[in-house]
Amino acid sequence: MSVIEQAIVWLNDPLNWTNPGGVLDRLGEHLILSAAAVALGCLVAWPIGLWLGHTGRAGGLVVLVANVTLAIPTLALLTILPLTFLGFGRPSVIVALAVFALPPLLANAYTGVRQADPEARDAARGMGLSGWQVLRQVELPLAVPYLAAGFRTAAVQVVATAALASFVNGGGLGQIIRAGFGLDIAAGGGQILAGGVLVAALAMLVEVVLALVERAVTPRAVRAARRGANRRAADAVAGG
Template sequence: MNVFGDALVYLNDPFSWTRPGSGILDLLAQHLRISGAAVALALLVALPLGIWLGHTGRGGAFTVALSNVGRAVPTLAILTIFAVTPIGFGPTATTLALALFAIPPVLTNTYVGFRQVDQDVVEAARAMGMTGRQVTFRAELPLAVPLLMTGVRTAAVQVVATATLAALVAGGGLGRIINLGFGQQDYGQVVAGAIVVAALAILTELVFVALSWALTPGQRTLPWRRMRPKVA
């Protein structure tokens, strides 16, 4: 039997899902906790900073430079650095490393989203007597939502996929399935772990696409629904 057949056998075994501590369901819960905490931390840092920079028009070069540096530094290198600091190994180190990995796309897309808002809309809002805060959150933010959510979606998918590295630093998550498979030379288990992680990443993508669609202001049409011509 090939490795894909072994992977299907592993995934069809109920014990693989319910094994205490190392079953797929327990590891999935750990994976989601780590990923969710990392994305939330990244949003807390990147969204206010991106909104402020985009609204004021400052820091464009800083934002681009930070994005490039953030994408160039591998998460595993950050985990290695954390290992020789008081942070050490474990879920905290993984969460912080993944948050640093998620900040650049959120920050960049938020900044670009605000800068691409039509300045006529901004001036009209100011002419109506809106304060700077009202212009930011009532005029600019709704129009920046599509690009902003693209950054959030990109960050979330990247974090979910990269969180498998948590298993290398005693952080838990679905990466343990792959790690244990390599340790036991059970490549069917390795492929099974990869399938679960890939499926979770695709599901995350779909969830955030739906969320972006729901949050985008204006008339919305389902992507798969064709517009029917009106009959006179």
């Protein structure tokens, strides 16, 4: 059989799904790792991004931190962190993936607040609201679509990258791929491909679900403005 046929056979075997260490177990591990990493990233990035956006300071620093974080290879972090007090296993994997999630979360939180309507901000201050109240009652609600967009990007990236967790005993769907590499290529090729398909399918499912969530939390006026900007940009490119 070809590798594709082997992968189809592997995926259609119920025991590969229900046995201990099978697809369902690994899927649960993968989702837990990804959710914990994105949650940790949100706890770190959102407060910093929102506050810096509110103050209007350190915009260059936000860009610098996002770029530096993106430049750090996730596999390198997964290799280094287990050698610290975190040890091998889930804690080090979650921290490494959270670092990978920081750039879109931080950048979108900052941009979302900076893009808030200045007139709404000035009106709130004119009513005597404190800086914290302006952030919480005016800027934060207006930044929700940007927060959703950053969350979507971070979640998809983390889900796709979490397959590397298997290299440091972190579990997840990557374990299926790793187990396939432990076999002879003629026997394990189908399992490797099946594991890759599962990771890709999960990432696409997360993308679709969060895209719907992002659309739901984005006001119609904002969506219309974005479509208009996209059309103008496309027209400019075509005209150039």
